Amino acid sequence: MIPVEEALARVLALAAPPRPETVALEQAAGRVLAAPAEARLTQPPFDSAAMDGYALRRADAGCALRVIGESAAGHPWTGTPRPGTAIRIFTGAPVPAGYDCVAMQENVTREGDLIRIHTPSANDNIRPRGGDFALGDSVAPGRLLNAADIGLLAAMNLPELTVAARPRVAVLASGDELLRPGETPAEGQIISSNDLAIAALAREAGAEARILPIARDTEASLRDSFARAADADLIVTIGGASVGDHDLVGKVAGDLGMERAFYKLAMRPGKPLMAGKIGNAAMLGLPGNPVSAIVCGILFMQPLIRRMQGLEAGHTPLRARLARPLPPEGDRQHYLRARLQPGPDLPLIDPFEDQDSARLSLLARADALLVRPAGDPARDAGQIVDYLPLTRAH
Numbered sequence: 073m074i075p076v077e078e079a080l081a082r083v084l085a086l087a088a089p090p091r092p093e094t095v096a097l098e099q100a101a102g103r104v105l106a107a108p109a110e111a112r113l114t115q116p117p118f119d120s121a122a123m124d125g126y127a128l129r130r131a132d133a134g135c136a137l138r139v140i141g142e143s144a145a146g147h148p149w150t151g152t153p154r155p156g157t158a159i160r161i162f163t164g165a166p167v168p169a170g171y172d173c174v175a176m177q178e179n180v181t182r183e184g185d186l187i188r189i190h191t192p193s194a195n196d197n198i199r200p201r202g203g204d205f206a207l208g209d210s211v212a213p214g215r216l217l218n219a220a221d222i223g224l225l226a227a228m229n230l231p232e233l234t235v236a237a238r239p240r241v242a243v244l245a246s247g248d249e250l251l252r253p254g255e256t257p258a259e260g261q262i263i264s265s266n267d268l269a270i271a272a273l274a275r276e277a278g279a280e281a282r283i284l285p286i287a288r289d290t291e292a293s294l295r296d297s298f299a300r301a302a303d304a305d306l307i308v309t310i311g312g313a314s315v316g317d318h319d320l321v322g323k324v325a326g327d328l329g330m331e332r333a334f335y336k337l338a339m340r341p342g343k344p345l346m347a348g349k350i351g352n353a354a355m356l357g358l359p360g361n362p363v364s365a366i367v368c369g370i371l372f373m374q375p376l377i378r379r380m381q382g383l384e385a386g387h388t389p390l391r392a393r394l395a396r397p398l399p400p401e402g403d404r405q406h407y408l409r410a411r412l413q414p415g416p417d418l419p420l421i422d423p424f425e426d427q428d429s430a431r432l433s434l435l436a437r438a439d440a441l442l443v444r445p446a447g448d449p450a451r452d453a454g455q456i457v458d459y460l461p462l463t464r465a466h
């Protein structure tokens with residue numbers, strides 16, 4: 073059994089470099105930029121009014137000024153500037169050359185064509201040309217694009233971007249007991265939940281996930297399923313990873329030429345995790361117990377998918393205080409399903425009494441995984457521990 077950190081390093085080493093593809097800017101939110109994006113213009117492209125009011129020369133601010141023209145957004149004034157004059161101007165309009173400040177209209181009285189500034193302001197209310205960005209400025213690759221990035225890249229006049237292709241993930245559940253949601257289980261059968269949960273986690277991390285038909289517990293069925301996954305960047309199997317007579321995933325993957333990065337790690341839940349490469353695809357063999365599969369999905373599969381897109385990967389633990397005492401830990405790093413509540417300084421973390429790795433209902437109620445290192449001694453309530461937050465849609 074290797075430690076969790078070593079296992080994660082080996083899993084991340086399976087990531088091939090990101091494959092670049094071009095997408096329309098409108099489709100690029102949530103994607104990872106794969107090449108520098110360079111501004112094709114300067115923003116603002118001209119000195120621009122920040123307020124509705126009058127453009128004037130600061131030196132003239134004490135005098136009555138004659139309004140000799142108008143500059144509106146999209147309709148610049150093209151006349152000749154003269155001392156003692158002002159230009160009616162609106163937010164976003166070019167400030168004509170020869171004028172060096174904009175007085176807000178609330179600070180001005182106007183009679184006919186004559187204005188007077190009754191409340192002088194220190195601010196010139198002009199956004200200088202290039203104040204936001206300049207032609208050739210660039211956004212660096214490796215960035216997960218959010219809504220603000222999309223706005224910036226649109227303003228940079230970039231209708232298309234080079235982003236990392238979404239990793240293609242094939243999710244393969246196996247087990248003679250498994251049916252699809254909606255089917256009626258006979259004696260001894262259950263519904264396959266893991267493949268749906270794992271595909272959801274994969275998509276959350278940016279992958280294009282495909283759920284394969286459930287494989288039976290035979291070598292032929294598993295081989296057939298692996299063949300269907302041939303075009304995937306990552307094959308994620310679920311179940312059949314342990315030591316039972318029907319746990320065939322490792323054997324079949326081995327027969328298909330899998331280069332194993334490791335099998336089994338000092339982690340609870342998730343001990344029988346397997347990782348490696350089959351052909352050009354990375355492979356993760358997740359354990360079948362539903363909580364084990366999801367915890368391994370969060371700790372290993374999601375970071376791998378992020379790394380395949382060129383993102384920094386891994387989890388930074390946060391700190392909380394124990395809400396209850398805990399007994400000494402065993403020889404595996406333990407990820408306990410827990411609830412968080414507000415505390416006086418740090419949040420309080422309360423692990424569930426029952427940590428059965430088959431109980432999805434508890435995982436669904438948890439909002440954190442409390443991380444206890446292997447061999448951690450008994451802990452008192454109030455002691456500081458590490459945890460990983462579990463993401464919530466809301």
Ligand SMILES: Nc1nc2c(c(=O)[nH]1)N[C@H]1C(S)=C(S)[C@@H](COP(=O)(O)OP(=O)(O)OC[C@H]3O[C@@H](n4cnc5c(N)ncnc54)[C@H](O)[C@@H]3O)O[C@H]1N2
Binds near residue numbers: 310
């Ligand atoms: N003698 C030992 N037995 C077990 C060990 C061990 O070290 N020695 N390890 C235990 C641990 S830890 C885990 S985790 C499980 C992992 O087992 P497998 O990966 O071989 O998974 P299965 O046996 O196929 O299934 C386990 C359990 O999960 C259910 N399952 C499987 N796939 C799905 C699915 N897609 N959706 C919902 N539920 C699923 C399956 O019905 C079983 O109940 O092994 C322990 N045993």
Ligand code: MOO
Binds near residue numbers: 339342343344364429
């Ligand atoms: O470690 Mo297994 O993954 O008990 O559930």
